[in-house]
Amino acid sequence: MKLYIRNMVCSRCKMVVASELEKTGIVPLHVELGEVELKKEPTAKQLQQFSDNIKQLGFELIDDKKSKIIDKIKTVIIELVHHSNEELTENLSHHLSAKLHHDYSYLSNLFSEVEGTTIEKYYIAQKIEKVKELLMYDELSLSQIAVDLGYSSVAHLSSQFKKQTGLTPTFFKSLKENKRRNIEEL
Known part of the structure; x- marks a missing residue:
């Protein structure tokens, strides 16, 4: 049996x-990012207690498909950007x-419908946070x-950075108080 957990995005979360x-x-x-494989199915009481406990910690059990x-989708992108040293050799x-074993157009339409943004914009936001x-x-x-x-040039990176943050990377670097956002807030 598998459990799916929202906002589980780092090794500390695991x-x-x-x-x-x-x-x-x-x-x-x-226990992987966003997913837990169980040895045996828990009782309803155990599952409810677990759900209540993790909710207080900012996580949430996901139950709909x-x-x-x-x-x-978010977990794959976060792993790719924040936890992998491998360069993406194919299109996102x-x-x-x-x-995910789904057609990209289905994934893209679903993501946009539910999240109100595109997968590409989410991916760029993650890269800018990195x-x-x-x-x-x-x-x-x-x-x-x-x-x-994986940027084609420094100019491309700088352009995306300025579009996302309103600042150049050089100016951002010079700020004493860098305003980074939590991964789960993106």
């Missing part, structure tokens, strides 16, 4: 969810279709960041 499963006596086989697909549309993070660390040049995130 640890928190695993801890809450343990507290309620539910035994997981695997469309919400699960939306959450999987092909990558999502292959990962750029902000890398700029704050001040370990990589803008050229290196552009290459690492």
Whole structure:
């Protein structure tokens, strides 16, 4: 049996969810971003207790098919941008279709309908948040960041950055108080 959990976007989230499963006596086989595979089906009481506990921590059990697909789209994009060092060698549309086993037009229409934005805009927003993070660390040049995130040029990265934030990457880097947003707020 699998459980799908909204807002589970980082390794700390996985640890928190695993801890809450343990507290309620539910035994997981695997805890991944947005998804938990269970050893056996929990009782209704265990499931309700787990749901209540994680809701207080900002997570939510997902029970309808469309919400699960939306959450999987977000999880794939977050993994791709924030947790993978591999460069995307195919179009995002092909990558999502292959990962989620659905036609991209279906995924795109569903995402836009439910989220009020496109998959591409969500992907760009995630990439810009990663750029902000890398700029704050001040370990990589803008050229290196552009290459690492698959931008065709520094100019392209800078253009998207300014469109998203209203600031140039250089000006953003010079600010003392960088205004990054939580992944789940995007």
